[in-house]
Amino acid sequence: MIRPEITINGQHRYVVEGVKGSLPSCSTIAKHIGSTSADPLIYWGARLALETGKVDAFKDAGKASRDIGTAVHAEIDHFIKNTTMPKDPSALFLKWFSHFRELGVVDWLSSEYVLHHPENGYGGTIDAIGIMDDEVTVFDWKTTTELDSKGKKKKINDPVHAAQLGGYFDALLAQPREWWEAVVGKGVEKPTKAYVVYIYKDTETIEMKEVSLWKAFKAFRDCHSLYQLKGELYV
Numbered sequence: 276m277i278r279p280e281i282t283i284n285g286q287h288r289y290v291v292e293g294v295k296g297s298l299p300s301c302s303t304i305a306k307h308i309g310s311t312s313a314d315p316l317i318y319w320g321a322r323l324a325l326e327t328g329k330v331d332a333f334k335d336a337g338k339a340s341r342d343i344g345t346a347v348h349a350e351i352d353h354f355i356k357n358t359t360m361p362k363d364p365s366a367l368f369l370k371w372f373s374h375f376r377e378l379g380v381v382d383w384l385s386s387e388y389v390l391h392h393p394e395n396g397y398g399g400t401i402d403a404i405g406i407m408d409d410e411v412t413v414f415d416w417k418t419t420t421e422l423d424s425k426g427k428k429k430k431i432n433d434p435v436h437a438a439q440l441g442g443y444f445d446a447l448l449a450q451p452r453e454w455w456e457a458v459v460g461k462g463v464e465k466p467t468k469a470y471v472v473y474i475y476k477d478t479e480t481i482e483m484k485e486v487s488l489w490k491a492f493k494a495f496r497d498c499h500s501l502y503q504l505k506g507e508l509y510v
Contacts, residue, residue: 279291279292279293281390284297287303291391294391299398300397301398301442302399303502304495304498304502305498306435306498307497307502308434344416344418346365347371347418347474348416348418349361350365351371352386354368354372355383355405366479367476370474370481371416371472371481374481379407381407382407384404384405384411384459385458385459387400388401390443390450390454392446392449393449397442397446399442403416404466410466410467411459411464411468413440413443415436415439415472417473418474418476419431419473419474420476431484436486437487438491439495440486440488441491443469444466444469450465468488469486470483470485471483
């Protein structure tokens with residue numbers, strides 16, 4: 276069975292060869308669990324408006340923040356795929372590189388692995404898959420800030436991030452072995468561990484949080500049920 280080609284359209288939906296229409300993203304579905312970061316974002320936007328006198332100041336700041344995240348993702352992707360340092364590496368990438376070098380050898384298997392769930396109808400992009408401590412592990416990179424406006428460490432424990440990894444795990448379990456091995460190589464088992472890796476822009480530090488895969492899997496399945504029911508609530 277040949278692995279189908281998957282592309283992402285302008286609405287961040289997944290278009291799968293041989294599948295009619297487009298599929299929602301794993302992250303879109305995972306948001307149905309709710310987020311602990313919504314209120315801080317509102318306060319952040321309000322503070323920016325007061326500081327700058329511009330109601331929509333958050334738009335420019337948000338874009339700048341996303342651009343940093345995109346750039347770091349691209350640097351990590353380049354390193355994993357080419358095993359060479361990117362040209363003019365950023366400080367955040369160098370922190371990421373040093374962190375994983377100190378952890379010990381990670382045998383990277385894939386970066387920016389695009390997949391879909393053939394039965395449940397959603398797509399996703401796994402940031403990286405590697406073997407760490409003899410276990411196949413999924414990694415999700417999140418660039419964010421560590422400190423709040425008062426300089427105190429924020430409690431970053433967003434259930435959306437965990438549920439998103441649960442969705443990837445669900446999709447990986449549903450992959451025919453031929454699709455999986457076409458990406459990571461023959462004889463490689465499917466993941467047993469997952470981490471959200473926070474790359475902090477303000478303090479230039481790294482924090483890894485392990486996700487309980489089976490609980491995240493169950494949480495994502497509930498999110499998927501809510502996502503499907505959302506369009507069926509009215510007669």
